[in-house]
Amino acid sequence: MQLSVLVRSPLFRGLTESEIEKLLSGITYRVKHYPAGTMAALSGEEISSVMIILSGSMRGEMMDISGRTVKIEDINPPQALAAAFIYGTESRYPVSVTANNDSEILVIDRADYLSLMQKEKKILANYLNVVCTKALFLSDRLRFLSFHTIKGKYAHYLTSLPGYSTGRVTVDKTQKELSDYFGVTRPSLARVVRGMEKDGLISVDRRNVVLKDIKGLAALTAL
Amino acid sequence: MQLSVLVRSPLFRGLTESEIEKLLSGITYRVKHYPAGTMAALSGEEISSVMIILSGSMRGEMMDISGRTVKIEDINPPQALAAAFIYGTESRYPVSVTANNDSEILVIDRADYLSLMQKEKKILANYLNVVCTKALFLSDRLRFLSFHTIKGKYAHYLTSLPGYSTGRVTVDKTQKELSDYFGVTRPSLARVVRGMEKDGLISVDRRNVVLKDIKGLAALTAL
DNA sequence: TAATAAGTGTAACATATGTTACAATCGCCG
DNA sequence: CGGCGATTGTAACATATGTTACACTTATTA
Numbered sequence: 001m002q003l004s005v006l007v008r009s010p011l012f013r014g015l016t017e018s019e020i021e022k023l024l025s026g027i028t029y030r031v032k033h034y035p036a037g038t039m040a041a042l043s044g045e046e047i048s049s050v051m052i053i054l055s056g057s058m059r060g061e062m063m064d065i066s067g068r069t070v071k072i073e074d075i076n077p078p079q080a081l082a083a084a085f086i087y088g089t090e091s092r093y094p095v096s097v098t099a100n101n102d103s104e105i106l107v108i109d110r111a112d113y114l115s116l117m118q119k120e121k122k123i124l125a126n127y128l129n130v131v132c133t134k135a136l137f138l139s140d141r142l143r144f145l146s147f148h149t150i151k152g153k154y155a156h157y158l159t160s161l162p163g164y165s166t167g168r169v170t171v172d173k174t175q176k177e178l179s180d181y182f183g184v185t186r187p188s189l190a191r192v193v194r195g196m197e198k199d200g201l202i203s204v205d206r207r208n209v210v211l212k213d214i215k216g217l218a219a220l221t222a223l
Numbered sequence: 224m225q226l227s228v229l230v231r232s233p234l235f236r237g238l239t240e241s242e243i244e245k246l247l248s249g250i251t252y253r254v255k256h257y258p259a260g261t262m263a264a265l266s267g268e269e270i271s272s273v274m275i276i277l278s279g280s281m282r283g284e285m286m287d288i289s290g291r292t293v294k295i296e297d298i299n300p301p302q303a304l305a306a307a308f309i310y311g312t313e314s315r316y317p318v319s320v321t322a323n324n325d326s327e328i329l330v331i332d333r334a335d336y337l338s339l340m341q342k343e344k345k346i347l348a349n350y351l352n353v354v355c356t357k358a359l360f361l362s363d364r365l366r367f368l369s370f371h372t373i374k375g376k377y378a379h380y381l382t383s384l385p386g387y388s389t390g391r392v393t394v395d396k397t398q399k400e401l402s403d404y405f406g407v408t409r410p411s412l413a414r415v416v417r418g419m420e421k422d423g424l425i426s427v428d429r430r431n432v433v434l435k436d437i438k439g440l441a442a443l444t445a446l
Numbered sequence: 447t448a449a450t451a452a453g454t455g456t457a458a459c460a461t462a463t464g465t466t467a468c469a470a471t472c473g474c475c476g
Numbered sequence: 477c478g479g480c481g482a483t484t485g486t487a488a489c490a491t492a493t494g495t496t497a498c499a500c501t502t503a504t505t506a
Contacts, residue, residue, distance in 0.1 A: 085355055085359050087352055087355040125310070129310055131307075132354060135307040138361035142364055142365055145369070148493095151462095174482085188463050410454095
């Protein structure tokens, strides 16, 4: 059966295929088929089920009020849709989800999934891990964007790298990747980095950065 | 006992005091006392317990590398500390937590709390609600900050208000509150609103806004 | 009604960032 | 070695936003 991919899914990992089968047999679930181009979830629609992609591929896209869509992300098996939002009060899909090609989705009502969690500790731990990790990720991104200046973002980034306490760090991204991560343009980031070097805050050699003025950097990470 | 505030806490709501007592008696827990000024959690420290404020008041604050602190938020009884992060992989406190005045905190190891969730469905539903709602909140804030221009934020804000489809909405915040929400200054927001009015996109009368050019607004909410 | 605060409109100027384009450098691979 | 793509440095100019200050309107309360 096509449910075998579930053993690798974040929500069912740690369970054998037969254990999963046994658990699912105790509840009602469906496998829905979505031909390419059809929509599995509409932005703003209420979330009432856990939906896990079994095969195919889907994409999340935002739709503006004039009906145009912008692709946000790809979702592949065996990922779940909007897993971190399922049990929120009045939670609704933040994006619409459309099938890139013929896809199958396992649909479990959220009440049924709730009882699965209560029955099997591994399921509970898996789900908690997924949703907490998502919250951590969002919180981290948010902290970054809350620095208004590029200087602030870059200083905060440097001082959060491993080894910052030694005063020497190695950045793990290219300038382009970093600028995307910050939500700014690449030339702007380059200008700021060079400016901070001229100010004597840091010295940069390729991907190795020496933090020359810790206090000065700290001043930038305030607010 | 001072645990009576728990009946109003997000994690234990829906249970009677005696039910809570019975549940807690099955596990190990502690009530720790923090005199004013002492720290209950250090930023970066690993999260291993559920911590619920029973009395007093605490504050979350960020600390930069030079040791200076900036207050982020107040946390009052019967709230929990960093509830949405507890079960993340390698999750650590994003902020330090300090007692504003003498405070008491209920400490439950996260493994014990996990078994509470499995035993009592209401606890499980409560926790899932807390963490999912938090994820929704963060996701929503993130979407806002991902619009680079004030125009984009304001257009997105207007088109997410109830009644936007009728072309007439009523904003529920003052300009100052809105500008804080957007992370921009008040005069800048005022300038943009007036500019959009001059461009014929909207017409503003006090807190009532008429959306005159839906397509134009939609263009601003792209990207 | 008068006084006062809260909210809003506006202006001049400083600064940060985006945009676009091109040059310089590095690393990889034929 | 030589060429080519990826990465980075840099510049000129346009634009968006912050900063500061003040006038004006509306709401609140004495």
